[in-house]
Amino acid sequence: MTVDKKWNAIAADTDERMAAAAPFIGKGKEVHPDNVVPLLEAVIRAGDCLNIEGNNQKQADFLAECLNKVDKGKIHDLHMVQSSVPLASHLDLFENGIAKKLDFAYAGPMGARIAKFIREGTLELGAIHTYLELFGRYFLDLTPRVSLICAYEADREGNLYTGFNTEDTPVIVEATKFKKGIVIAQVNKIVDKLPRVDIPADWVDAVVESPKPFFLEPLFTRDPNLITEGQILLGMLALKGIYKEYGTTRVNHGAGFLAATIELLLPTYGASLDLKGKICTHMMINPHPTMIPAIEEGWTEVIYGPGGEVGMEEYVVARPDVFCIGADGTMRNNRAYSHVLGHYGLDMFIGGTLQIDPWGNSSTATASRVAGFGGAPNLGCDAKGRRHVTGSWLKCGKEFPQMEGQIGRMPRGKKLVVQGVETFGDKRAPTFVEELDAWKLAENAKLDLPPVMIYGDDVTHIVTEEGIAYLSRCPSMEARMAAIRAVAGVTEVGLKAKPEETKRLREAGIFKTPADLGIKREDATRDLLAAKSLRELVAWSGGLYNPPARFRNW
Numbered sequence: 001m002t003v004d005k006k007w008n009a010i011a012a013d014t015d016e017r018m019a020a021a022a023p024f025i026g027k028g029k030e031v032h033p034d035n036v037v038p039l040l041e042a043v044i045r046a047g048d049c050l051n052i053e054g055n056n057q058k059q060a061d062f063l064a065e066c067l068n069k070v071d072k073g074k075i076h077d078l079h080m081v082q083s084s085v086p087l088a089s090h091l092d093l094f095e096n097g098i099a100k101k102l103d104f105a106y107a108g109p110m111g112a113r114i115a116k117f118i119r120e121g122t123l124e125l126g127a128i129h130t131y132l133e134l135f136g137r138y139f140l141d142l143t144p145r146v147s148l149i150c151a152y153e154a155d156r157e158g159n160l161y162t163g164f165n166t167e168d169t170p171v172i173v174e175a176t177k178f179k180k181g182i183v184i185a186q187v188n189k190i191v192d193k194l195p196r197v198d199i200p201a202d203w204v205d206a207v208v209e210s211p212k213p214f215f216l217e218p219l220f221t222r223d224p225n226l227i228t229e230g231q232i233l234l235g236m237l238a239l240k241g242i243y244k245e246y247g248t249t250r251v252n253h254g255a256g257f258l259a260a261t262i263e264l265l266l267p268t269y270g271a272s273l274d275l276k277g278k279i280c281t282h283m284m285i286n287p288h289p290t291m292i293p294a295i296e297e298g299w300t301e302v303i304y305g306p307g308g309e310v311g312m313e314e315y316v317v318a319r320p321d322v323f324c325i326g327a328d329g330t331m332r333n334n335r336a337y338s339h340v341l342g343h344y345g346l347d348m349f350i351g352g353t354l355q356i357d358p359w360g361n362s363s364t365a366t367a368s369r370v371a372g373f374g375g376a377p378n379l380g381c382d383a384k385g386r387r388h389v390t391g392s393w394l395k396c397g398k399e400f401p402q403m404e405g406q407i408g409r410m411p412r413g414k415k416l417v418v419q420g421v422e423t424f425g426d427k428r429a430p431t432f433v434e435e436l437d438a439w440k441l442a443e444n445a446k447l448d449l450p451p452v453m454i455y456g457d458d459v460t461h462i463v464t465e466e467g468i469a470y471l472s473r474c475p476s477m478e479a480r481m482a483a484i485r486a487v488a489g490v491t492e493v494g495l496k497a498k499p500e501e502t503k504r505l506r507e508a509g510i511f512k513t514p515a516d517l518g519i520k521r522e523d524a525t526r527d528l529l530a531a532k533s534l535r536e537l538v539a540w541s542g543g544l545y546n547p548p549a550r551f552r553n554w
Helices: 009-024 033-043 061-067 088-095 108-120 131-138 169-177 229-246 257-272 289-296 313-317 335-344 391-399 438-444 477-487 499-507 534-540
Strands: 049-052 078-081 099-104 124-128 146-154 182-190 206-209 250-253 282-284 302-304 348-351 416-420 461-464 467-470
Touching: 009 033, 009 182, 033 061, 033 182, 033 206, 049 061, 061 088, 061 146, 061 182, 078 088, 078 131, 088 099, 088 108, 099 131, 108 438, 131 169, 131 335, 146 169, 169 182, 169 335, 229 257, 229 348, 229 391, 229 416, 229 461, 229 467, 250 257, 257 289, 257 348, 282 335, 289 534, 302 335, 391 416, 461 477, 467 477, 477 499
Parallel strands: 049 078, 049 146, 078 099, 099 124, 146 182, 182 206, 250 282, 250 348, 282 302, 348 416, 416 461
Antiparallel strands: 461 467
């Protein structure tokens, strides 16, 4: 029996919404800033799945502010699906009763407020995703009905130029538009001709020239002045005990100070280890300013990243052999592509975390702060689908014991996943804990699983001021936990270490102290840094690097 069914209900609903929005959209899809709030009230319905482009760096901040001004009697219970929620206006939506549920990947400075909202019931948490996980769901079960995006410029027809910070824009727009959703863009300027077209006009429904340029966060700027001798020690340990040991050429560095330290040690301590041309030749990172000395010294052949970095525009354009530069003369990046690369194409990920438990599970979701995971779960895991072989990947795989039950004892490679942390973090909070705060968060947020950033079975190495735990070499879970205790210092986990057990681990090369690696703690001084200030980085760049004003002290 044939049943009549309407197969274009979504398109018909979109047509109805756009008809209501028509009075506010002028020639070339342009919307006057004063008409944005009524435009949003015309195209958004209560309960919609909605995306505000919140990236690591560029933000659709004007559209977020306008959304907070809509009539919550009309628009409420929105399900926000966005990779990053770093602005106060993103969470104001929940406090104002406009939004109800959140699926995200990274929160950064809003982490404490998210934790508070979860405890109070102001915000319903769907899940803390990795970027690729959330991007994939945009095309399946978390497709935005309306997306509010941002770009540098639009032309008179509505084509968009995303410029130095493309980031998430392509994946958001494509997922939304090809499911008949509505796309509204804020731009810094409407011009007659764009340098290049990144998003075609027929994928965009409305464009508004924002009263001020969108907010751009210098997320990957680390001032060398703030690097400590403890971080320098960790960097030396990592370079000699891991980078040199495995010959890691394809690497991702996290955004923290350990990564910045390692980058500034490459031309100095790294050179003393004869590592030039042997490590860090291909990197998936944003254009970190602290990479300038290494780039200038010829360490790195290729850098591709999820986004840009404020002040690095001219430097990047002047180094087109290293960075991906378009015919228009500016860098192009894409977060989705970069994290596919990070998942499958890299041999090592080195990052940090807030807590590590006795088994090596780690999380940045704590009782007081839900910072999110960003790309770490993809970058910091062993991609089971990988098939191409590199030396360091194969070497690390050969270290893993042939566990009982492995299918056919088939050999495999293994990505190096390194956690570099000091045993006590901010405000002397212990990094190593008996139980992750993620368990309590799961209870508060009514989650089925505790939100773990990187699972212990993916972690191959942990570096602390105590030394390096080579977890990839552990023949059993008992040995693995003992190695973690050995690097955990005087935390509650580290105090359970047994001297005789630690001695056996050192003899087996599973735990190495700085002395075992021939590193003297007193040598870990700031004299080793290739640049000790942002001003020195400017000098290294030949004046091409232009640090953000808030980082200038000269």
